Amino acid sequence: MLETWQFRVGVYSKYACKPEDPCLLYNSEGELLLNPQSGELLHACGYQGLLSSRPQDSAFLGTWGGRPLYAVSSQELEPSASGRLVSLREVLAFHEPEQGCLACMGKQLLHWRQQTRYCSACASPLQEKQGERARICPACQELYYPRINPAVIVSVAKGNRILLAHNRNFPGNTFSLVAGYVEVGESLEQAVAREVLEEVGLHIKNIRYWGSQPWPFPSSLMLGFQADYESGQLNPDGEEIDQAGWFTLDELPNLPRPGSIARKIIDSLLAEKKQ
Ligand SMILES: [Zn+2]
Structure with missing residues (x-):
C-alpha cells in the first residue's frame, strides 16, 4: 500500500522519471489505467510495457516505500496494456481516499505543467525550478507555481x-x-x-x-x-x-x-x- 508519499521539498527535482519507477498512469483524456495484475491505481514496476511511446510528461508526487512516485501521462497506451481505464470521478467514488488524493494531485500537476510551458511576461520557454515545485523563466526569472x-x-x-x-x-x-x-x-x-x-x-x-x-x-x-x-x-x-x-x-x-x-x-x- 501507499506509505510515505508526502511531498518532499528540495528532493523531488533531482529525480527524473525512469521507466521502472512506480507511477500512476494517465491517458490524454485524464483517465487512469488500473494495474492489470492488482487492479490498483499504482503501477509498482513503472510504465514498462504499458506505453507504446515515451511518456508525454511526468510529475513527481512524493515517495512510495522510499522510491520516487510519479504521475505519468501518455497519449498512447500499449494496446496489450489490458488494465481497465477509470475516470478520476470513479477513483474518488470507489477507491481509498488516500489513492483518490494521489490521483487528484497527479491530474492537477500534469494539467498545470501542460498549461504552464511559456512565460506570460516574455514568452520564453520555462524551465524546471530546482528545489521547488515550480517553473522559472530563464530570461526574466519569473516564477510559476501550481495555481489552485x-x-x-x-x-x-x-x-x-x-x-x-x-x-x-x-x-x-x-x-x-x-x-x-x-x-x-x-x-x-x-x-x-x-x-x-x-x-x-x-x-x-x-x-x-x-x-x-x-x-x-x-x-x-x-x-x-x-x-x-x-x-x-x-x-x-x-x-x-x-x-x-x-x-x-x-x-x-x-x-x-x-x-x-x-x-x-x-x-x-x-x-x-x-x-
Ligand atoms: Zn520571462
Whole structure:
C-alpha cells in the first residue's frame, strides 16, 4: 500500500522519471489505467510495457516505500496494456481516499505543467525550478507555481429540510448543494452568501466551515460550509440553476455520487440525524 508519499521539498527535482519507477498512469483524456495484475491505481514496476511511446510528461508526487512516485501521462497506451481505464470521478467514488488524493494531485500537476510551458511576461520557454515545485523563466526569472482556484459549496438548512438545487449541467435529475468560485477580493463566507443569493435568491446566516477537498476539474480546491436559511423566496436563477427545493433527509432526490464533497456533507447530515 501507499506509505510515505508526502511531498518532499528540495528532493523531488533531482529525480527524473525512469521507466521502472512506480507511477500512476494517465491517458490524454485524464483517465487512469488500473494495474492489470492488482487492479490498483499504482503501477509498482513503472510504465514498462504499458506505453507504446515515451511518456508525454511526468510529475513527481512524493515517495512510495522510499522510491520516487510519479504521475505519468501518455497519449498512447500499449494496446496489450489490458488494465481497465477509470475516470478520476470513479477513483474518488470507489477507491481509498488516500489513492483518490494521489490521483487528484497527479491530474492537477500534469494539467498545470501542460498549461504552464511559456512565460506570460516574455514568452520564453520555462524551465524546471530546482528545489521547488515550480517553473522559472530563464530570461526574466519569473516564477510559476501550481495555481489552485478556490470554490465554495454549502448546505443550507431550514428546520429539518435542506436546500438542494439542480444545475443545468448535471446529468439527469441529480440535485446537489449550491456551489461556485470565489471572486477576487472576497472572503470565503462572502462567496458562500453571494452564491446562494445569486443562484437561488436566498439570504443565509450562521455560515460555518465544514471541510475541504481538492477538486482537480481542472484545478480547484472545494471548501465546504454549512449555513442556515435567513430570509427570501426560492428563486432559481434560470441560467446555472433550473430547479431548487427544500428536501427532508427522509426524501432526498438523486444525489451526486459518493466521493464528492457535496455527497460527503449530505452523508454527514444523514449520519447526524441517525444518532
Ligand atoms: Zn520571462
